[in-house]
Amino acid sequence: MLVVTRLDDVTADLVIEELNRRDVPVARLDPGDFPTDVTVGATFDGSGMGGTLRTRSRIVELSAVRSVYWRRPSPYSSASGLNRQGARWCADQARYGLGGVLAALPRAHYLNHPWRNRDAEYKPTQLAMAARCGLNVPPTLITNDPARAREYACEYAPVIYKPLWNSDFTGVDARAATVWIEDVAPDTIDAGVSRTAHLFQQRVRKTADIRLTAVADQQFAVRIDGSPGVDWRRHYDSLSYTAIETPTDVAQGVRSYLDAFGLVYGAFDFGLGTDGRWWLYECNPNGQWAWFPDPICQPITTALADQLEYAGERA
CATH class of the missing domain: 3.30.1490 (Dna Ligase; domain 1)
Structure with missing residues (x-):
């Protein structure tokens, strides 16, 4: 199991802890640590890709990786002591070299594949796709x-x-x-x-906000109440959270949306209108969820760990 993220990622920490509890081998790697603390030795021939990745604490056989949890890695960087042009050139080589290796692991199940994340990050594309999938768009x-x-x-x-x-x-x-x-x-x-x-x-005339976290076929919708302003992220201390059911039409639209972008995971933000309709604001293909209370976090953690463990075995 390979987790690609920076060191200070509480969301990834929860999933890693769950995988460790299951005795699933996990290696954590931040591409931003390359080349100082990460070494790549990828080989290619008629049989495909082989070789290894090395971090300070792990050696990873590329052909043995079954699942990749692509979270929030640091930007690609360069060794110290270079001028601005040299540093930029080296960072680009790292992105297309190490980044290309990490995106092409031959037997891996990705959650999500980094290129699928990239494709799904553009808000205009999100809104157009949401409408095609039958979701309400303001x-x-x-x-x-x-x-x-x-x-x-x-x-x-x-x-x-x-x-x-x-x-x-x-x-x-x-x-x-x-x-x-x-x-x-x-x-x-x-x-x-x-x-x-x-x-x-x-602006949606709403009674509450909703964060829907989708992991493959499982959907975890949470009603968010208590925000005194339009952006609930500014008022965490005022918020309350309630797990709720997802209407059938919304669940179908979310599933179609994930399929259209080739995503396994997505964090969808909705406004609950005064008329009861769910209005989609956006979908973050790599959105956070670890700030929720434990009773809400735990099922999401379990669903992600299951995807990485069992879907990876089938990959």
């Missing part, structure tokens, strides 16, 4: 035209803004910052919109 505009954005905000008020990607962002105090989902009034939309793509979406 009216949404992606634009760099300030005039069009103001027209949209007037037509579909109330409207929110959300980033298209959670890039690393540093505030004025040099600390890591987050660009939150916010309400947007038409008169606050200015020429800055023209500098890049922006996503504006009609």
Whole structure:
């Protein structure tokens, strides 16, 4: 079992602990540690791929890997002492060399394959696919035209803004910052919109939020209550969680969505409308879940460990 993630990943820790409890051999690897603490020796010939990966504590036979849990690895990097151009060149070689090896393990079951994650990370693609799969999608505009954005905000008020990607962002105090989902009034939309793509979406008139965590054919829906604002991630101390059933039509749409992208796992965010409909905001193909209380976390942990252990045996 190979777990590809950075050191500070509590979500992966829970799954690794469960696999250890089952006496399933696990190796943890962060591509960001290459080349300092990771060594690759992959071979290719008429019989396919062979060779090894080495970390500080493990030697992994590439042909023996049965499952890969692809979580949140650090970015590919380079050895110290290089100039900017040399460092960038080495990081690219690492991405396409080590990254290519990790994506081509010959007998492995991926949860999820990194290229499937990549394909499913684009919000415009998510929304288009969700609609094709029969899920409800709030009216949404992606634009760099300030005039069009103001027209949209007037037509579909109330409207929110959300980033298209959670890039690393540093505030004025040099600390890591987050660009939150916010309400947007038409008169606050200015020429800055023209500098890049922006996503504006009609705010769902909701009674609660829902996080649905899907692991293959299992779906774990959690109702989230107590958020005083539009972005519940800003108010964890105020939230309460209740496990709920997923309506049949939503469950079918989620299953179709995973199949369309070739995903085994997905974390879906919905708003529960005042009319009872589930409105899809987005699906993170590698979303978190470990902050939930233990009674909610444990079934998800078990489902993921089962996928890695048993589906990997069949791969």
